[in-house]
Amino acid sequence: MKVSCKRENILKALNSLSRVVTTSSTLPILGNVLVKTDQGRMKLSATDLEMGVNFWLGAKIEEEGEVTIPARIFVDYINNNSDENIDIGTDGQVVVVNSDHYSTKINGLAADEFPIIPRIKEEPVFEMMVETLQDAVSKVVFAASTGETNPTLAGVLFRSDKDNLKVVATDSYRLAERVIKLKKVLEKDLSVIVPTKTVAELNRMLSNSMGEVGVYVSDNQIMFRVDDMEIVSRLVEGNYPAYESIMPTGSVTRVVVGTKELLRDTKMAAVFSRETQKIKLMVDKDVGMLKSLSKGQTGENISKMEVEVEGASGEITFNTRYLSDVLAVVDSSKIILEMTDKLKPGLVKPLNDDLYRYIIMPVKD
């Protein structure tokens, strides 16, 4: 192989790939990036066996070929180099890298050891603006479970329902749902669970992209493609819990409250309830006041905020993190907090946006 390309393009590719790379003593090749010529361009790939990422970049190709390079040293090399162009060649498994100021040899591994990243050949199931999908995944992915107790919760549900696409995540203590309006009803109903790590990576990929994203689905794989980059991932097997049944219908107390202000008070509560991570929200309809109470070994705190209250007074206790997580991602300056009873789930949604809902299970105060 003998290719030449701009350093800044390799840097961009490596930034996107390097989080997928894993250090595995049993399978050292997973610590490497596959560099391959591909129809007049260079293709860089990384995989952790569950998920693979491919990135194409423009290059002058003098000689076709492929090789794998340890990601850590490749990233460090490209970060410290400041020359404009990088020439990459191979001498067996040794990668010969040259630029104006540097003559470098990096010990690679044979490309044929690199796991195959499957690609989906079918047409996309749907396409949409990058911002639309990014907005949805960024508002739900943090609510997905990371644990192993229930594998289906360690992923994000993408489910079509007429001209809606529902993007849902829950760890059984809180649940986030974002509804995306599709341009048309899908030809075939979609219901897939995508691993949390894939969705987190998708979120980053989309936040660095523009234009349209295509979503491709096969039996057990999903592929997201933008511009010159694609993520391919296995799907999570199993049935997603019937979450609709726990969605509150109606409420006894309804408060409109500033998002930033409530986030600030939730963080303050976390300071004082470090051991229990509890925030007790007390709504007083008569004086239009929301008080949040927290206490622990170090002391106690009461925060006071004037709010608009509809319905009756009420109180509920949440885990501070479950509340602050949602307040950190909501765009609107005010949110609606709805509660029925201190033992029933509470609901947070942005003011004037019915397409996002976030449910939190209460805890004992």
Place this chain on the structure above:
Amino acid sequence: MKVSCKRENILKALNSLSRVVTTSSTLPILGNVLVKTDQGRMKLSATDLEMGVNFWLGAKIEEEGEVTIPARIFVDYINNNSDENIDIGTDGQVVVVNSDHYSTKINGLAADEFPIIPRIKEEPVFEMMVETLQDAVSKVVFAASTGETNPTLAGVLFRSDKDNLKVVATDSYRLAERVIKLKKVLEKDLSVIVPTKTVAELNRMLSNSMGEVGVYVSDNQIMFRVDDMEIVSRLVEGNYPAYESIMPTGSVTRVVVGTKELLRDTKMAAVFSRETQKIKLMVDKDVGMLKSLSKGQTGENISKMEVEVEGASGEITFNTRYLSDVLAVVDSSKIILEMTDKLKPGLVKPLNDDLYRYIIMPVKD
């Protein structure tokens, strides 16, 4: 005690104090900040027994008194609060803190348990501009030893020599010396070793200050005072090594090289010599070239740079960190690298600045 003051002032004080605070299970009071009324102002203090920091701030004092507050929770409380004014009162050892939106109680500890931070009553030994001292300590403190093998090296030497003040640090592998020109010869010769942690804290204090810094010395204590803040520290006992004898006199090879460029190449060398941390510098007089070579398990790299060479060709091998440390703090765009022999110390100094010298012991290549 009952006082009121601006939140931003407390925040500034806590930022300066919080690094001194230590978490000690045997002496929990060291995790607290002492808050005390002091002649119409509030005084906040922290100590780790070796070093103490006092910070004064303006306050409305309704009732004199003192109390200690756990630093971690005080910092978190002040950071999360966004009200303008904070009222601090006491109810026994409970600290009662109020502001517009928050009513808070923090469990404190009795002030009389707080260790006394000694103060030096004598006149300052010298005073100088904050920038001058900060420049000096920032250029040497990183070279001080952190270990326990030789306690005198775990500090920075301040030694007067006629109208010079020499500020010196070494870990025996490299040595940094900054000479400050004094306005007048000191009344009494000065030679003290200040603990590295104190000097690191002094560096931060000075970088946030303006005007003059006064330096006060007693038998076994030193005090640095600016504006509304002072650091008091014990001195390191013992005699500083006679470092002048290892200072190179003259050189065989002398190179003028770009500071940033050499820093970049040193970082690149560190990428490839991760196991050995070695950079081999090779000066070729005939072509006016400095090559740096590094190699390890992952591969090898040669960096090339055009330079001005005086004297003969030569080569020397350094620890990459000892070289990059100095290149990161030098202000001038070019440095002079002098070497005599690959077994003798090399010298780095800024171009056109004879008051700073940095010696590096070579390693085997």
